[in-house]
Amino acid sequence: MAGDREAGTAVVTGASSGIGAEYAAQLARRGWDLVLVARRADRLATVAERLGDGVAVTTVVADLADQADLVRVTERVAQDDVSLLVNNAGINGYGAFAAADAGLLAKVLGVNVVAPTVLARAALPHMTARGRGAVINVASLLAFAGSLPPVPLPHRAVYAGTKGYMVTFTRTLAAEVAATPVRVQVVCPGLTATEFHLGAGDTPVSGRERVHDEGGMPPADVVTASLSALEAREVVCVPGLRDADAVTRLTAAERALREDSGLVLAPRYRPATGDGD
Numbered sequence: 471m472a473g474d475r476e477a478g479t480a481v482v483t484g485a486s487s488g489i490g491a492e493y494a495a496q497l498a499r500r501g502w503d504l505v506l507v508a509r510r511a512d513r514l515a516t517v518a519e520r521l522g523d524g525v526a527v528t529t530v531v532a533d534l535a536d537q538a539d540l541v542r543v544t545e546r547v548a549q550d551d552v553s554l555l556v557n558n559a560g561i562n563g564y565g566a567f568a569a570a571d572a573g574l575l576a577k578v579l580g581v582n583v584v585a586p587t588v589l590a591r592a593a594l595p596h597m598t599a600r601g602r603g604a605v606i607n608v609a610s611l612l613a614f615a616g617s618l619p620p621v622p623l624p625h626r627a628v629y630a631g632t633k634g635y636m637v638t639f640t641r642t643l644a645a646e647v648a649a650t651p652v653r654v655q656v657v658c659p660g661l662t663a664t665e666f667h668l669g670a671g672d673t674p675v676s677g678r679e680r681v682h683d684e685g686g687m688p689p690a691d692v693v694t695a696s697l698s699a700l701e702a703r704e705v706v707c708v709p710g711l712r713d714a715d716a717v718t719r720l721t722a723a724e725r726a727l728r729e730d731s732g733l734v735l736a737p738r739y740r741p742a743t744g745d746g747d
């Protein structure tokens with residue numbers, strides 16, 4: 471594959487398996503040097519070894535839910551050789567909300583929301599100053615579909631909420647930097663064949679490489695879609711969506727909602743005034 475014109479150093483979080491390991495592989499083939507971040511040192515080393523000698527690879531063992539570790543990763547992302555940040559690490563914390571461990575839910579917010587936000591904040595100033603760079607945020611189709619059937623719903627309110635944040639954060643930031651050369655993308659995979667569903671995310675998965683029982687899209691296809699969308703400057707990338715106009719229709723529905731919403735209380739909320747009401 472031809473190298474990327476803009477290749478420099480890419481930081482990929484959650485690079486020890488699944489979609490993140492695939493970003494590492496595809497970016498290495500395009501000539502990017504890599505900084506790979508995750509908790510499992512052994513798995514990061516395996517991913518790094520598979521990338522071969524053609525590119526410089528550094529691994530950073532860090533728990534993005536841990537404040538001190540996040541600071542270490544943030545300092546690396548803030549260095550001005552970083553031209554691409556892939557905020558991919560994520561955990562699901564699945565479980566009935568009212569019974570869920572509050573500490574685990576805080577961790578889901580830390581890994582899925584706080585870390586990507588802080589890392590993007592570290593990357594944007596030097597990308598903007600140099601006039602090039604990109605941030606890819608990995609969300610999920612559940613950002614849009616979290617409340618849709620099947621009934622009963624799988625227990626995923628906080629996870630879907632974090633991915634909704636990623637979509638809104640990215641789209642709003644993309645509008646903010648639209649006049650600059652910096653590109654921002656959110657990728658929304660559906661079910662993907664990774665280790666993601668083997669655990670809730672509180673402890674790393676070890677030893678097992680089983681995919682979800684229902685299979686899913688190969689992670690290679692998710693990453694191919696994302697990198698192709700980046701070249702096309704597509705802000706919302708949905709790898710399995712055949713009709714890309716669905717995203718345009720969503721934007722049109724949002725615009726209508728905002729434009730139809732005035733400063734006068736909607737009649738249906740007005741208190742009844744008696745007399746036949």
Ligand SMILES: NC(=O)c1ccc[n+]([C@@H]2O[C@H](COP(=O)([O-])OP(=O)(O)OC[C@H]3O[C@@H](n4cnc5c(N)ncnc54)[C@H](OP(=O)(O)O)[C@@H]3O)[C@@H](O)[C@H]2O)c1
Pocket residue numbers: 483484485486487488489490507508509510511513532533534535558559560561581608609610611658659660661662663664665666667671673674675686
């Ligand atoms: N698989 C799906 O069906 C699916 C669908 C839509 C979106 N996604 C999203 O895709 C992204 C990647 O997930 P995946 O499917 O590739 O699953 P995965 O194979 O489980 O990968 C998750 C990655 O995140 C890392 N990670 C988890 N907790 C971390 C922490 N506290 N600190 C640092 N790294 C951490 C993991 O590494 P360590 O365990 O070594 O830390 C691993 O490298 C996630 O954001 C997920 O929400 C997945």
